Amino acid sequence: MSIVLSCDRLNKKYGQNYALRDLDIQLEENVIYGLLGRNGAGKTTLLNIIAGGIFANDGTIEVRGKKLDKGELPEDFCFVREKNKLFGGARLIEVLRFAANFHPNWDWTFAHKLLQTFRLDPNKKIKHLSRGTESLIGNIIGLASRASLTVFDEPVLGLDVLMRERFYKELLEDYANHPRTILLSTHLIDEIAPIAERVYIIDEGSLLLHEEMNQIRMAAYLIRGNSDAVSLFTEGKRLLHTESYGHGKIAAIFEKLNDGDRLQARKLDITIENLTLQKFFSYLIEGGH
Numbered sequence: 001m002s003i004v005l006s007c008d009r010l011n012k013k014y015g016q017n018y019a020l021r022d023l024d025i026q027l028e029e030n031v032i033y034g035l036l037g038r039n040g041a042g043k044t045t046l047l048n049i050i051a052g053g054i055f056a057n058d059g060t061i062e063v064r065g066k067k068l069d070k071g072e073l074p075e076d077f078c079f080v081r082e083k084n085k086l087f088g089g090a091r092l093i094e095v096l097r098f099a100a101n102f103h104p105n106w107d108w109t110f111a112h113k114l115l116q117t118f119r120l121d122p123n124k125k126i127k128h129l130s131r132g133t134e135s136l137i138g139n140i141i142g143l144a145s146r147a148s149l150t151v152f153d154e155p156v157l158g159l160d161v162l163m164r165e166r167f168y169k170e171l172l173e174d175y176a177n178h179p180r181t182i183l184l185s186t187h188l189i190d191e192i193a194p195i196a197e198r199v200y201i202i203d204e205g206s207l208l209l210h211e212e213m214n215q216i217r218m219a220a221y222l223i224r225g226n227s228d229a230v231s232l233f234t235e236g237k238r239l240l241h242t243e244s245y246g247h248g249k250i251a252a253i254f255e256k257l258n259d260g261d262r263l264q265a266r267k268l269d270i271t272i273e274n275l276t277l278q279k280f281f282s283y284l285i286e287g288g289h
């Protein structure tokens with residue numbers, strides 16, 4: 001697999017505070033990544049540095065093996081910002097025409113299909129659109145650009161459930177026919193779980209975890225039972241969180257379990273449940289670095 005984007009030891013300081021600290025990120029060709037982190041974790045800072053909007057104090061960015069100079073944009077790149085700076089007086093179709101100029105793989109048939117899917121009138125002026133509809137325009141640009149490196153910052157913010165589902169469906173269907181590298185930064189962790197193949201989780205500007213979603217699914221568990229039994233079972237395993245109730249205890253672990261573990265769990269009369277990604281994420285962050 002070839003590396004499309006490589007960020008090496010990125011540091012960004014605002015005054016005395018680090019927004020990013022020695023952050024390493026590598027994105028491979030044709031993979032959908034989730035970028036997760038709580039408020040202020042550094043997600044937007046990272047994306048803005050990749051997009052050349054702000055500069056890192058230290059560290060390098062390489063795109064397809066070529067180091068980016070200060071302010072240089074990656075080639076065949078589309079960045080859908082959380083806050084669009086769209087031209088209020090322009091019509092939607094004019095904004096799409098403008099965006100199409102920057103993307104060599106732009107697909108107009110797909111763009112028109114997306115306008116229909118999202119029930120948007122191409123002749124409507126941007127200033128007459130709702131907040132949610134504005135993010136849909138960014139999403140149409142992000143999808144129809146078919147850029148080999150596409151980055152979405154909070155793409156479904158302000159969208160209702162139906163529109164969110166339509167966006168994810170369009171993204172997955174189009175990705176199946178036109179694979180590319182997609183990075184989705186989001187707060188909606190459980191929504192990203194069926195979409196992203198890998199996740200980067202950052203906290204306080206540093207990398208907490210880079211993992212395949214399948215590996216997380218196969219290793220994130222909630223163990224419940226008698227306190228001593230749970231302690232015995234979790235001994236030597238990566239413990240994310242524990243909570244006691246009466247004589248009982250629950251423990252969240254990040255560890256692949258084998259047949260021997262499951263047999264031991266039955267003997268100890270403890271239950272094993274899958275952890276939701278949301279819970280996994282919050283326990284991981286609570287546990288710190």
Ligand SMILES: Nc1ncnc2c1ncn2[C@@H]1O[C@H](COP(=O)(O)OP(=O)(O)OP(=O)(O)O)[C@@H](O)[C@H]1O
Pocket residue numbers: 014018019037038039040041042043044045046
């Ligand atoms: N222009 C700025 N000046 C000073 N501090 C900033 C600036 N931009 C971001 N920060 C700080 O840098 C840190 C990272 O912010 P950033 O916006 O990158 O986080 P985020 O993960 O995108 O958060 P959110 O999910 O809330 O958008 C935060 O502590 C934030 O307060």
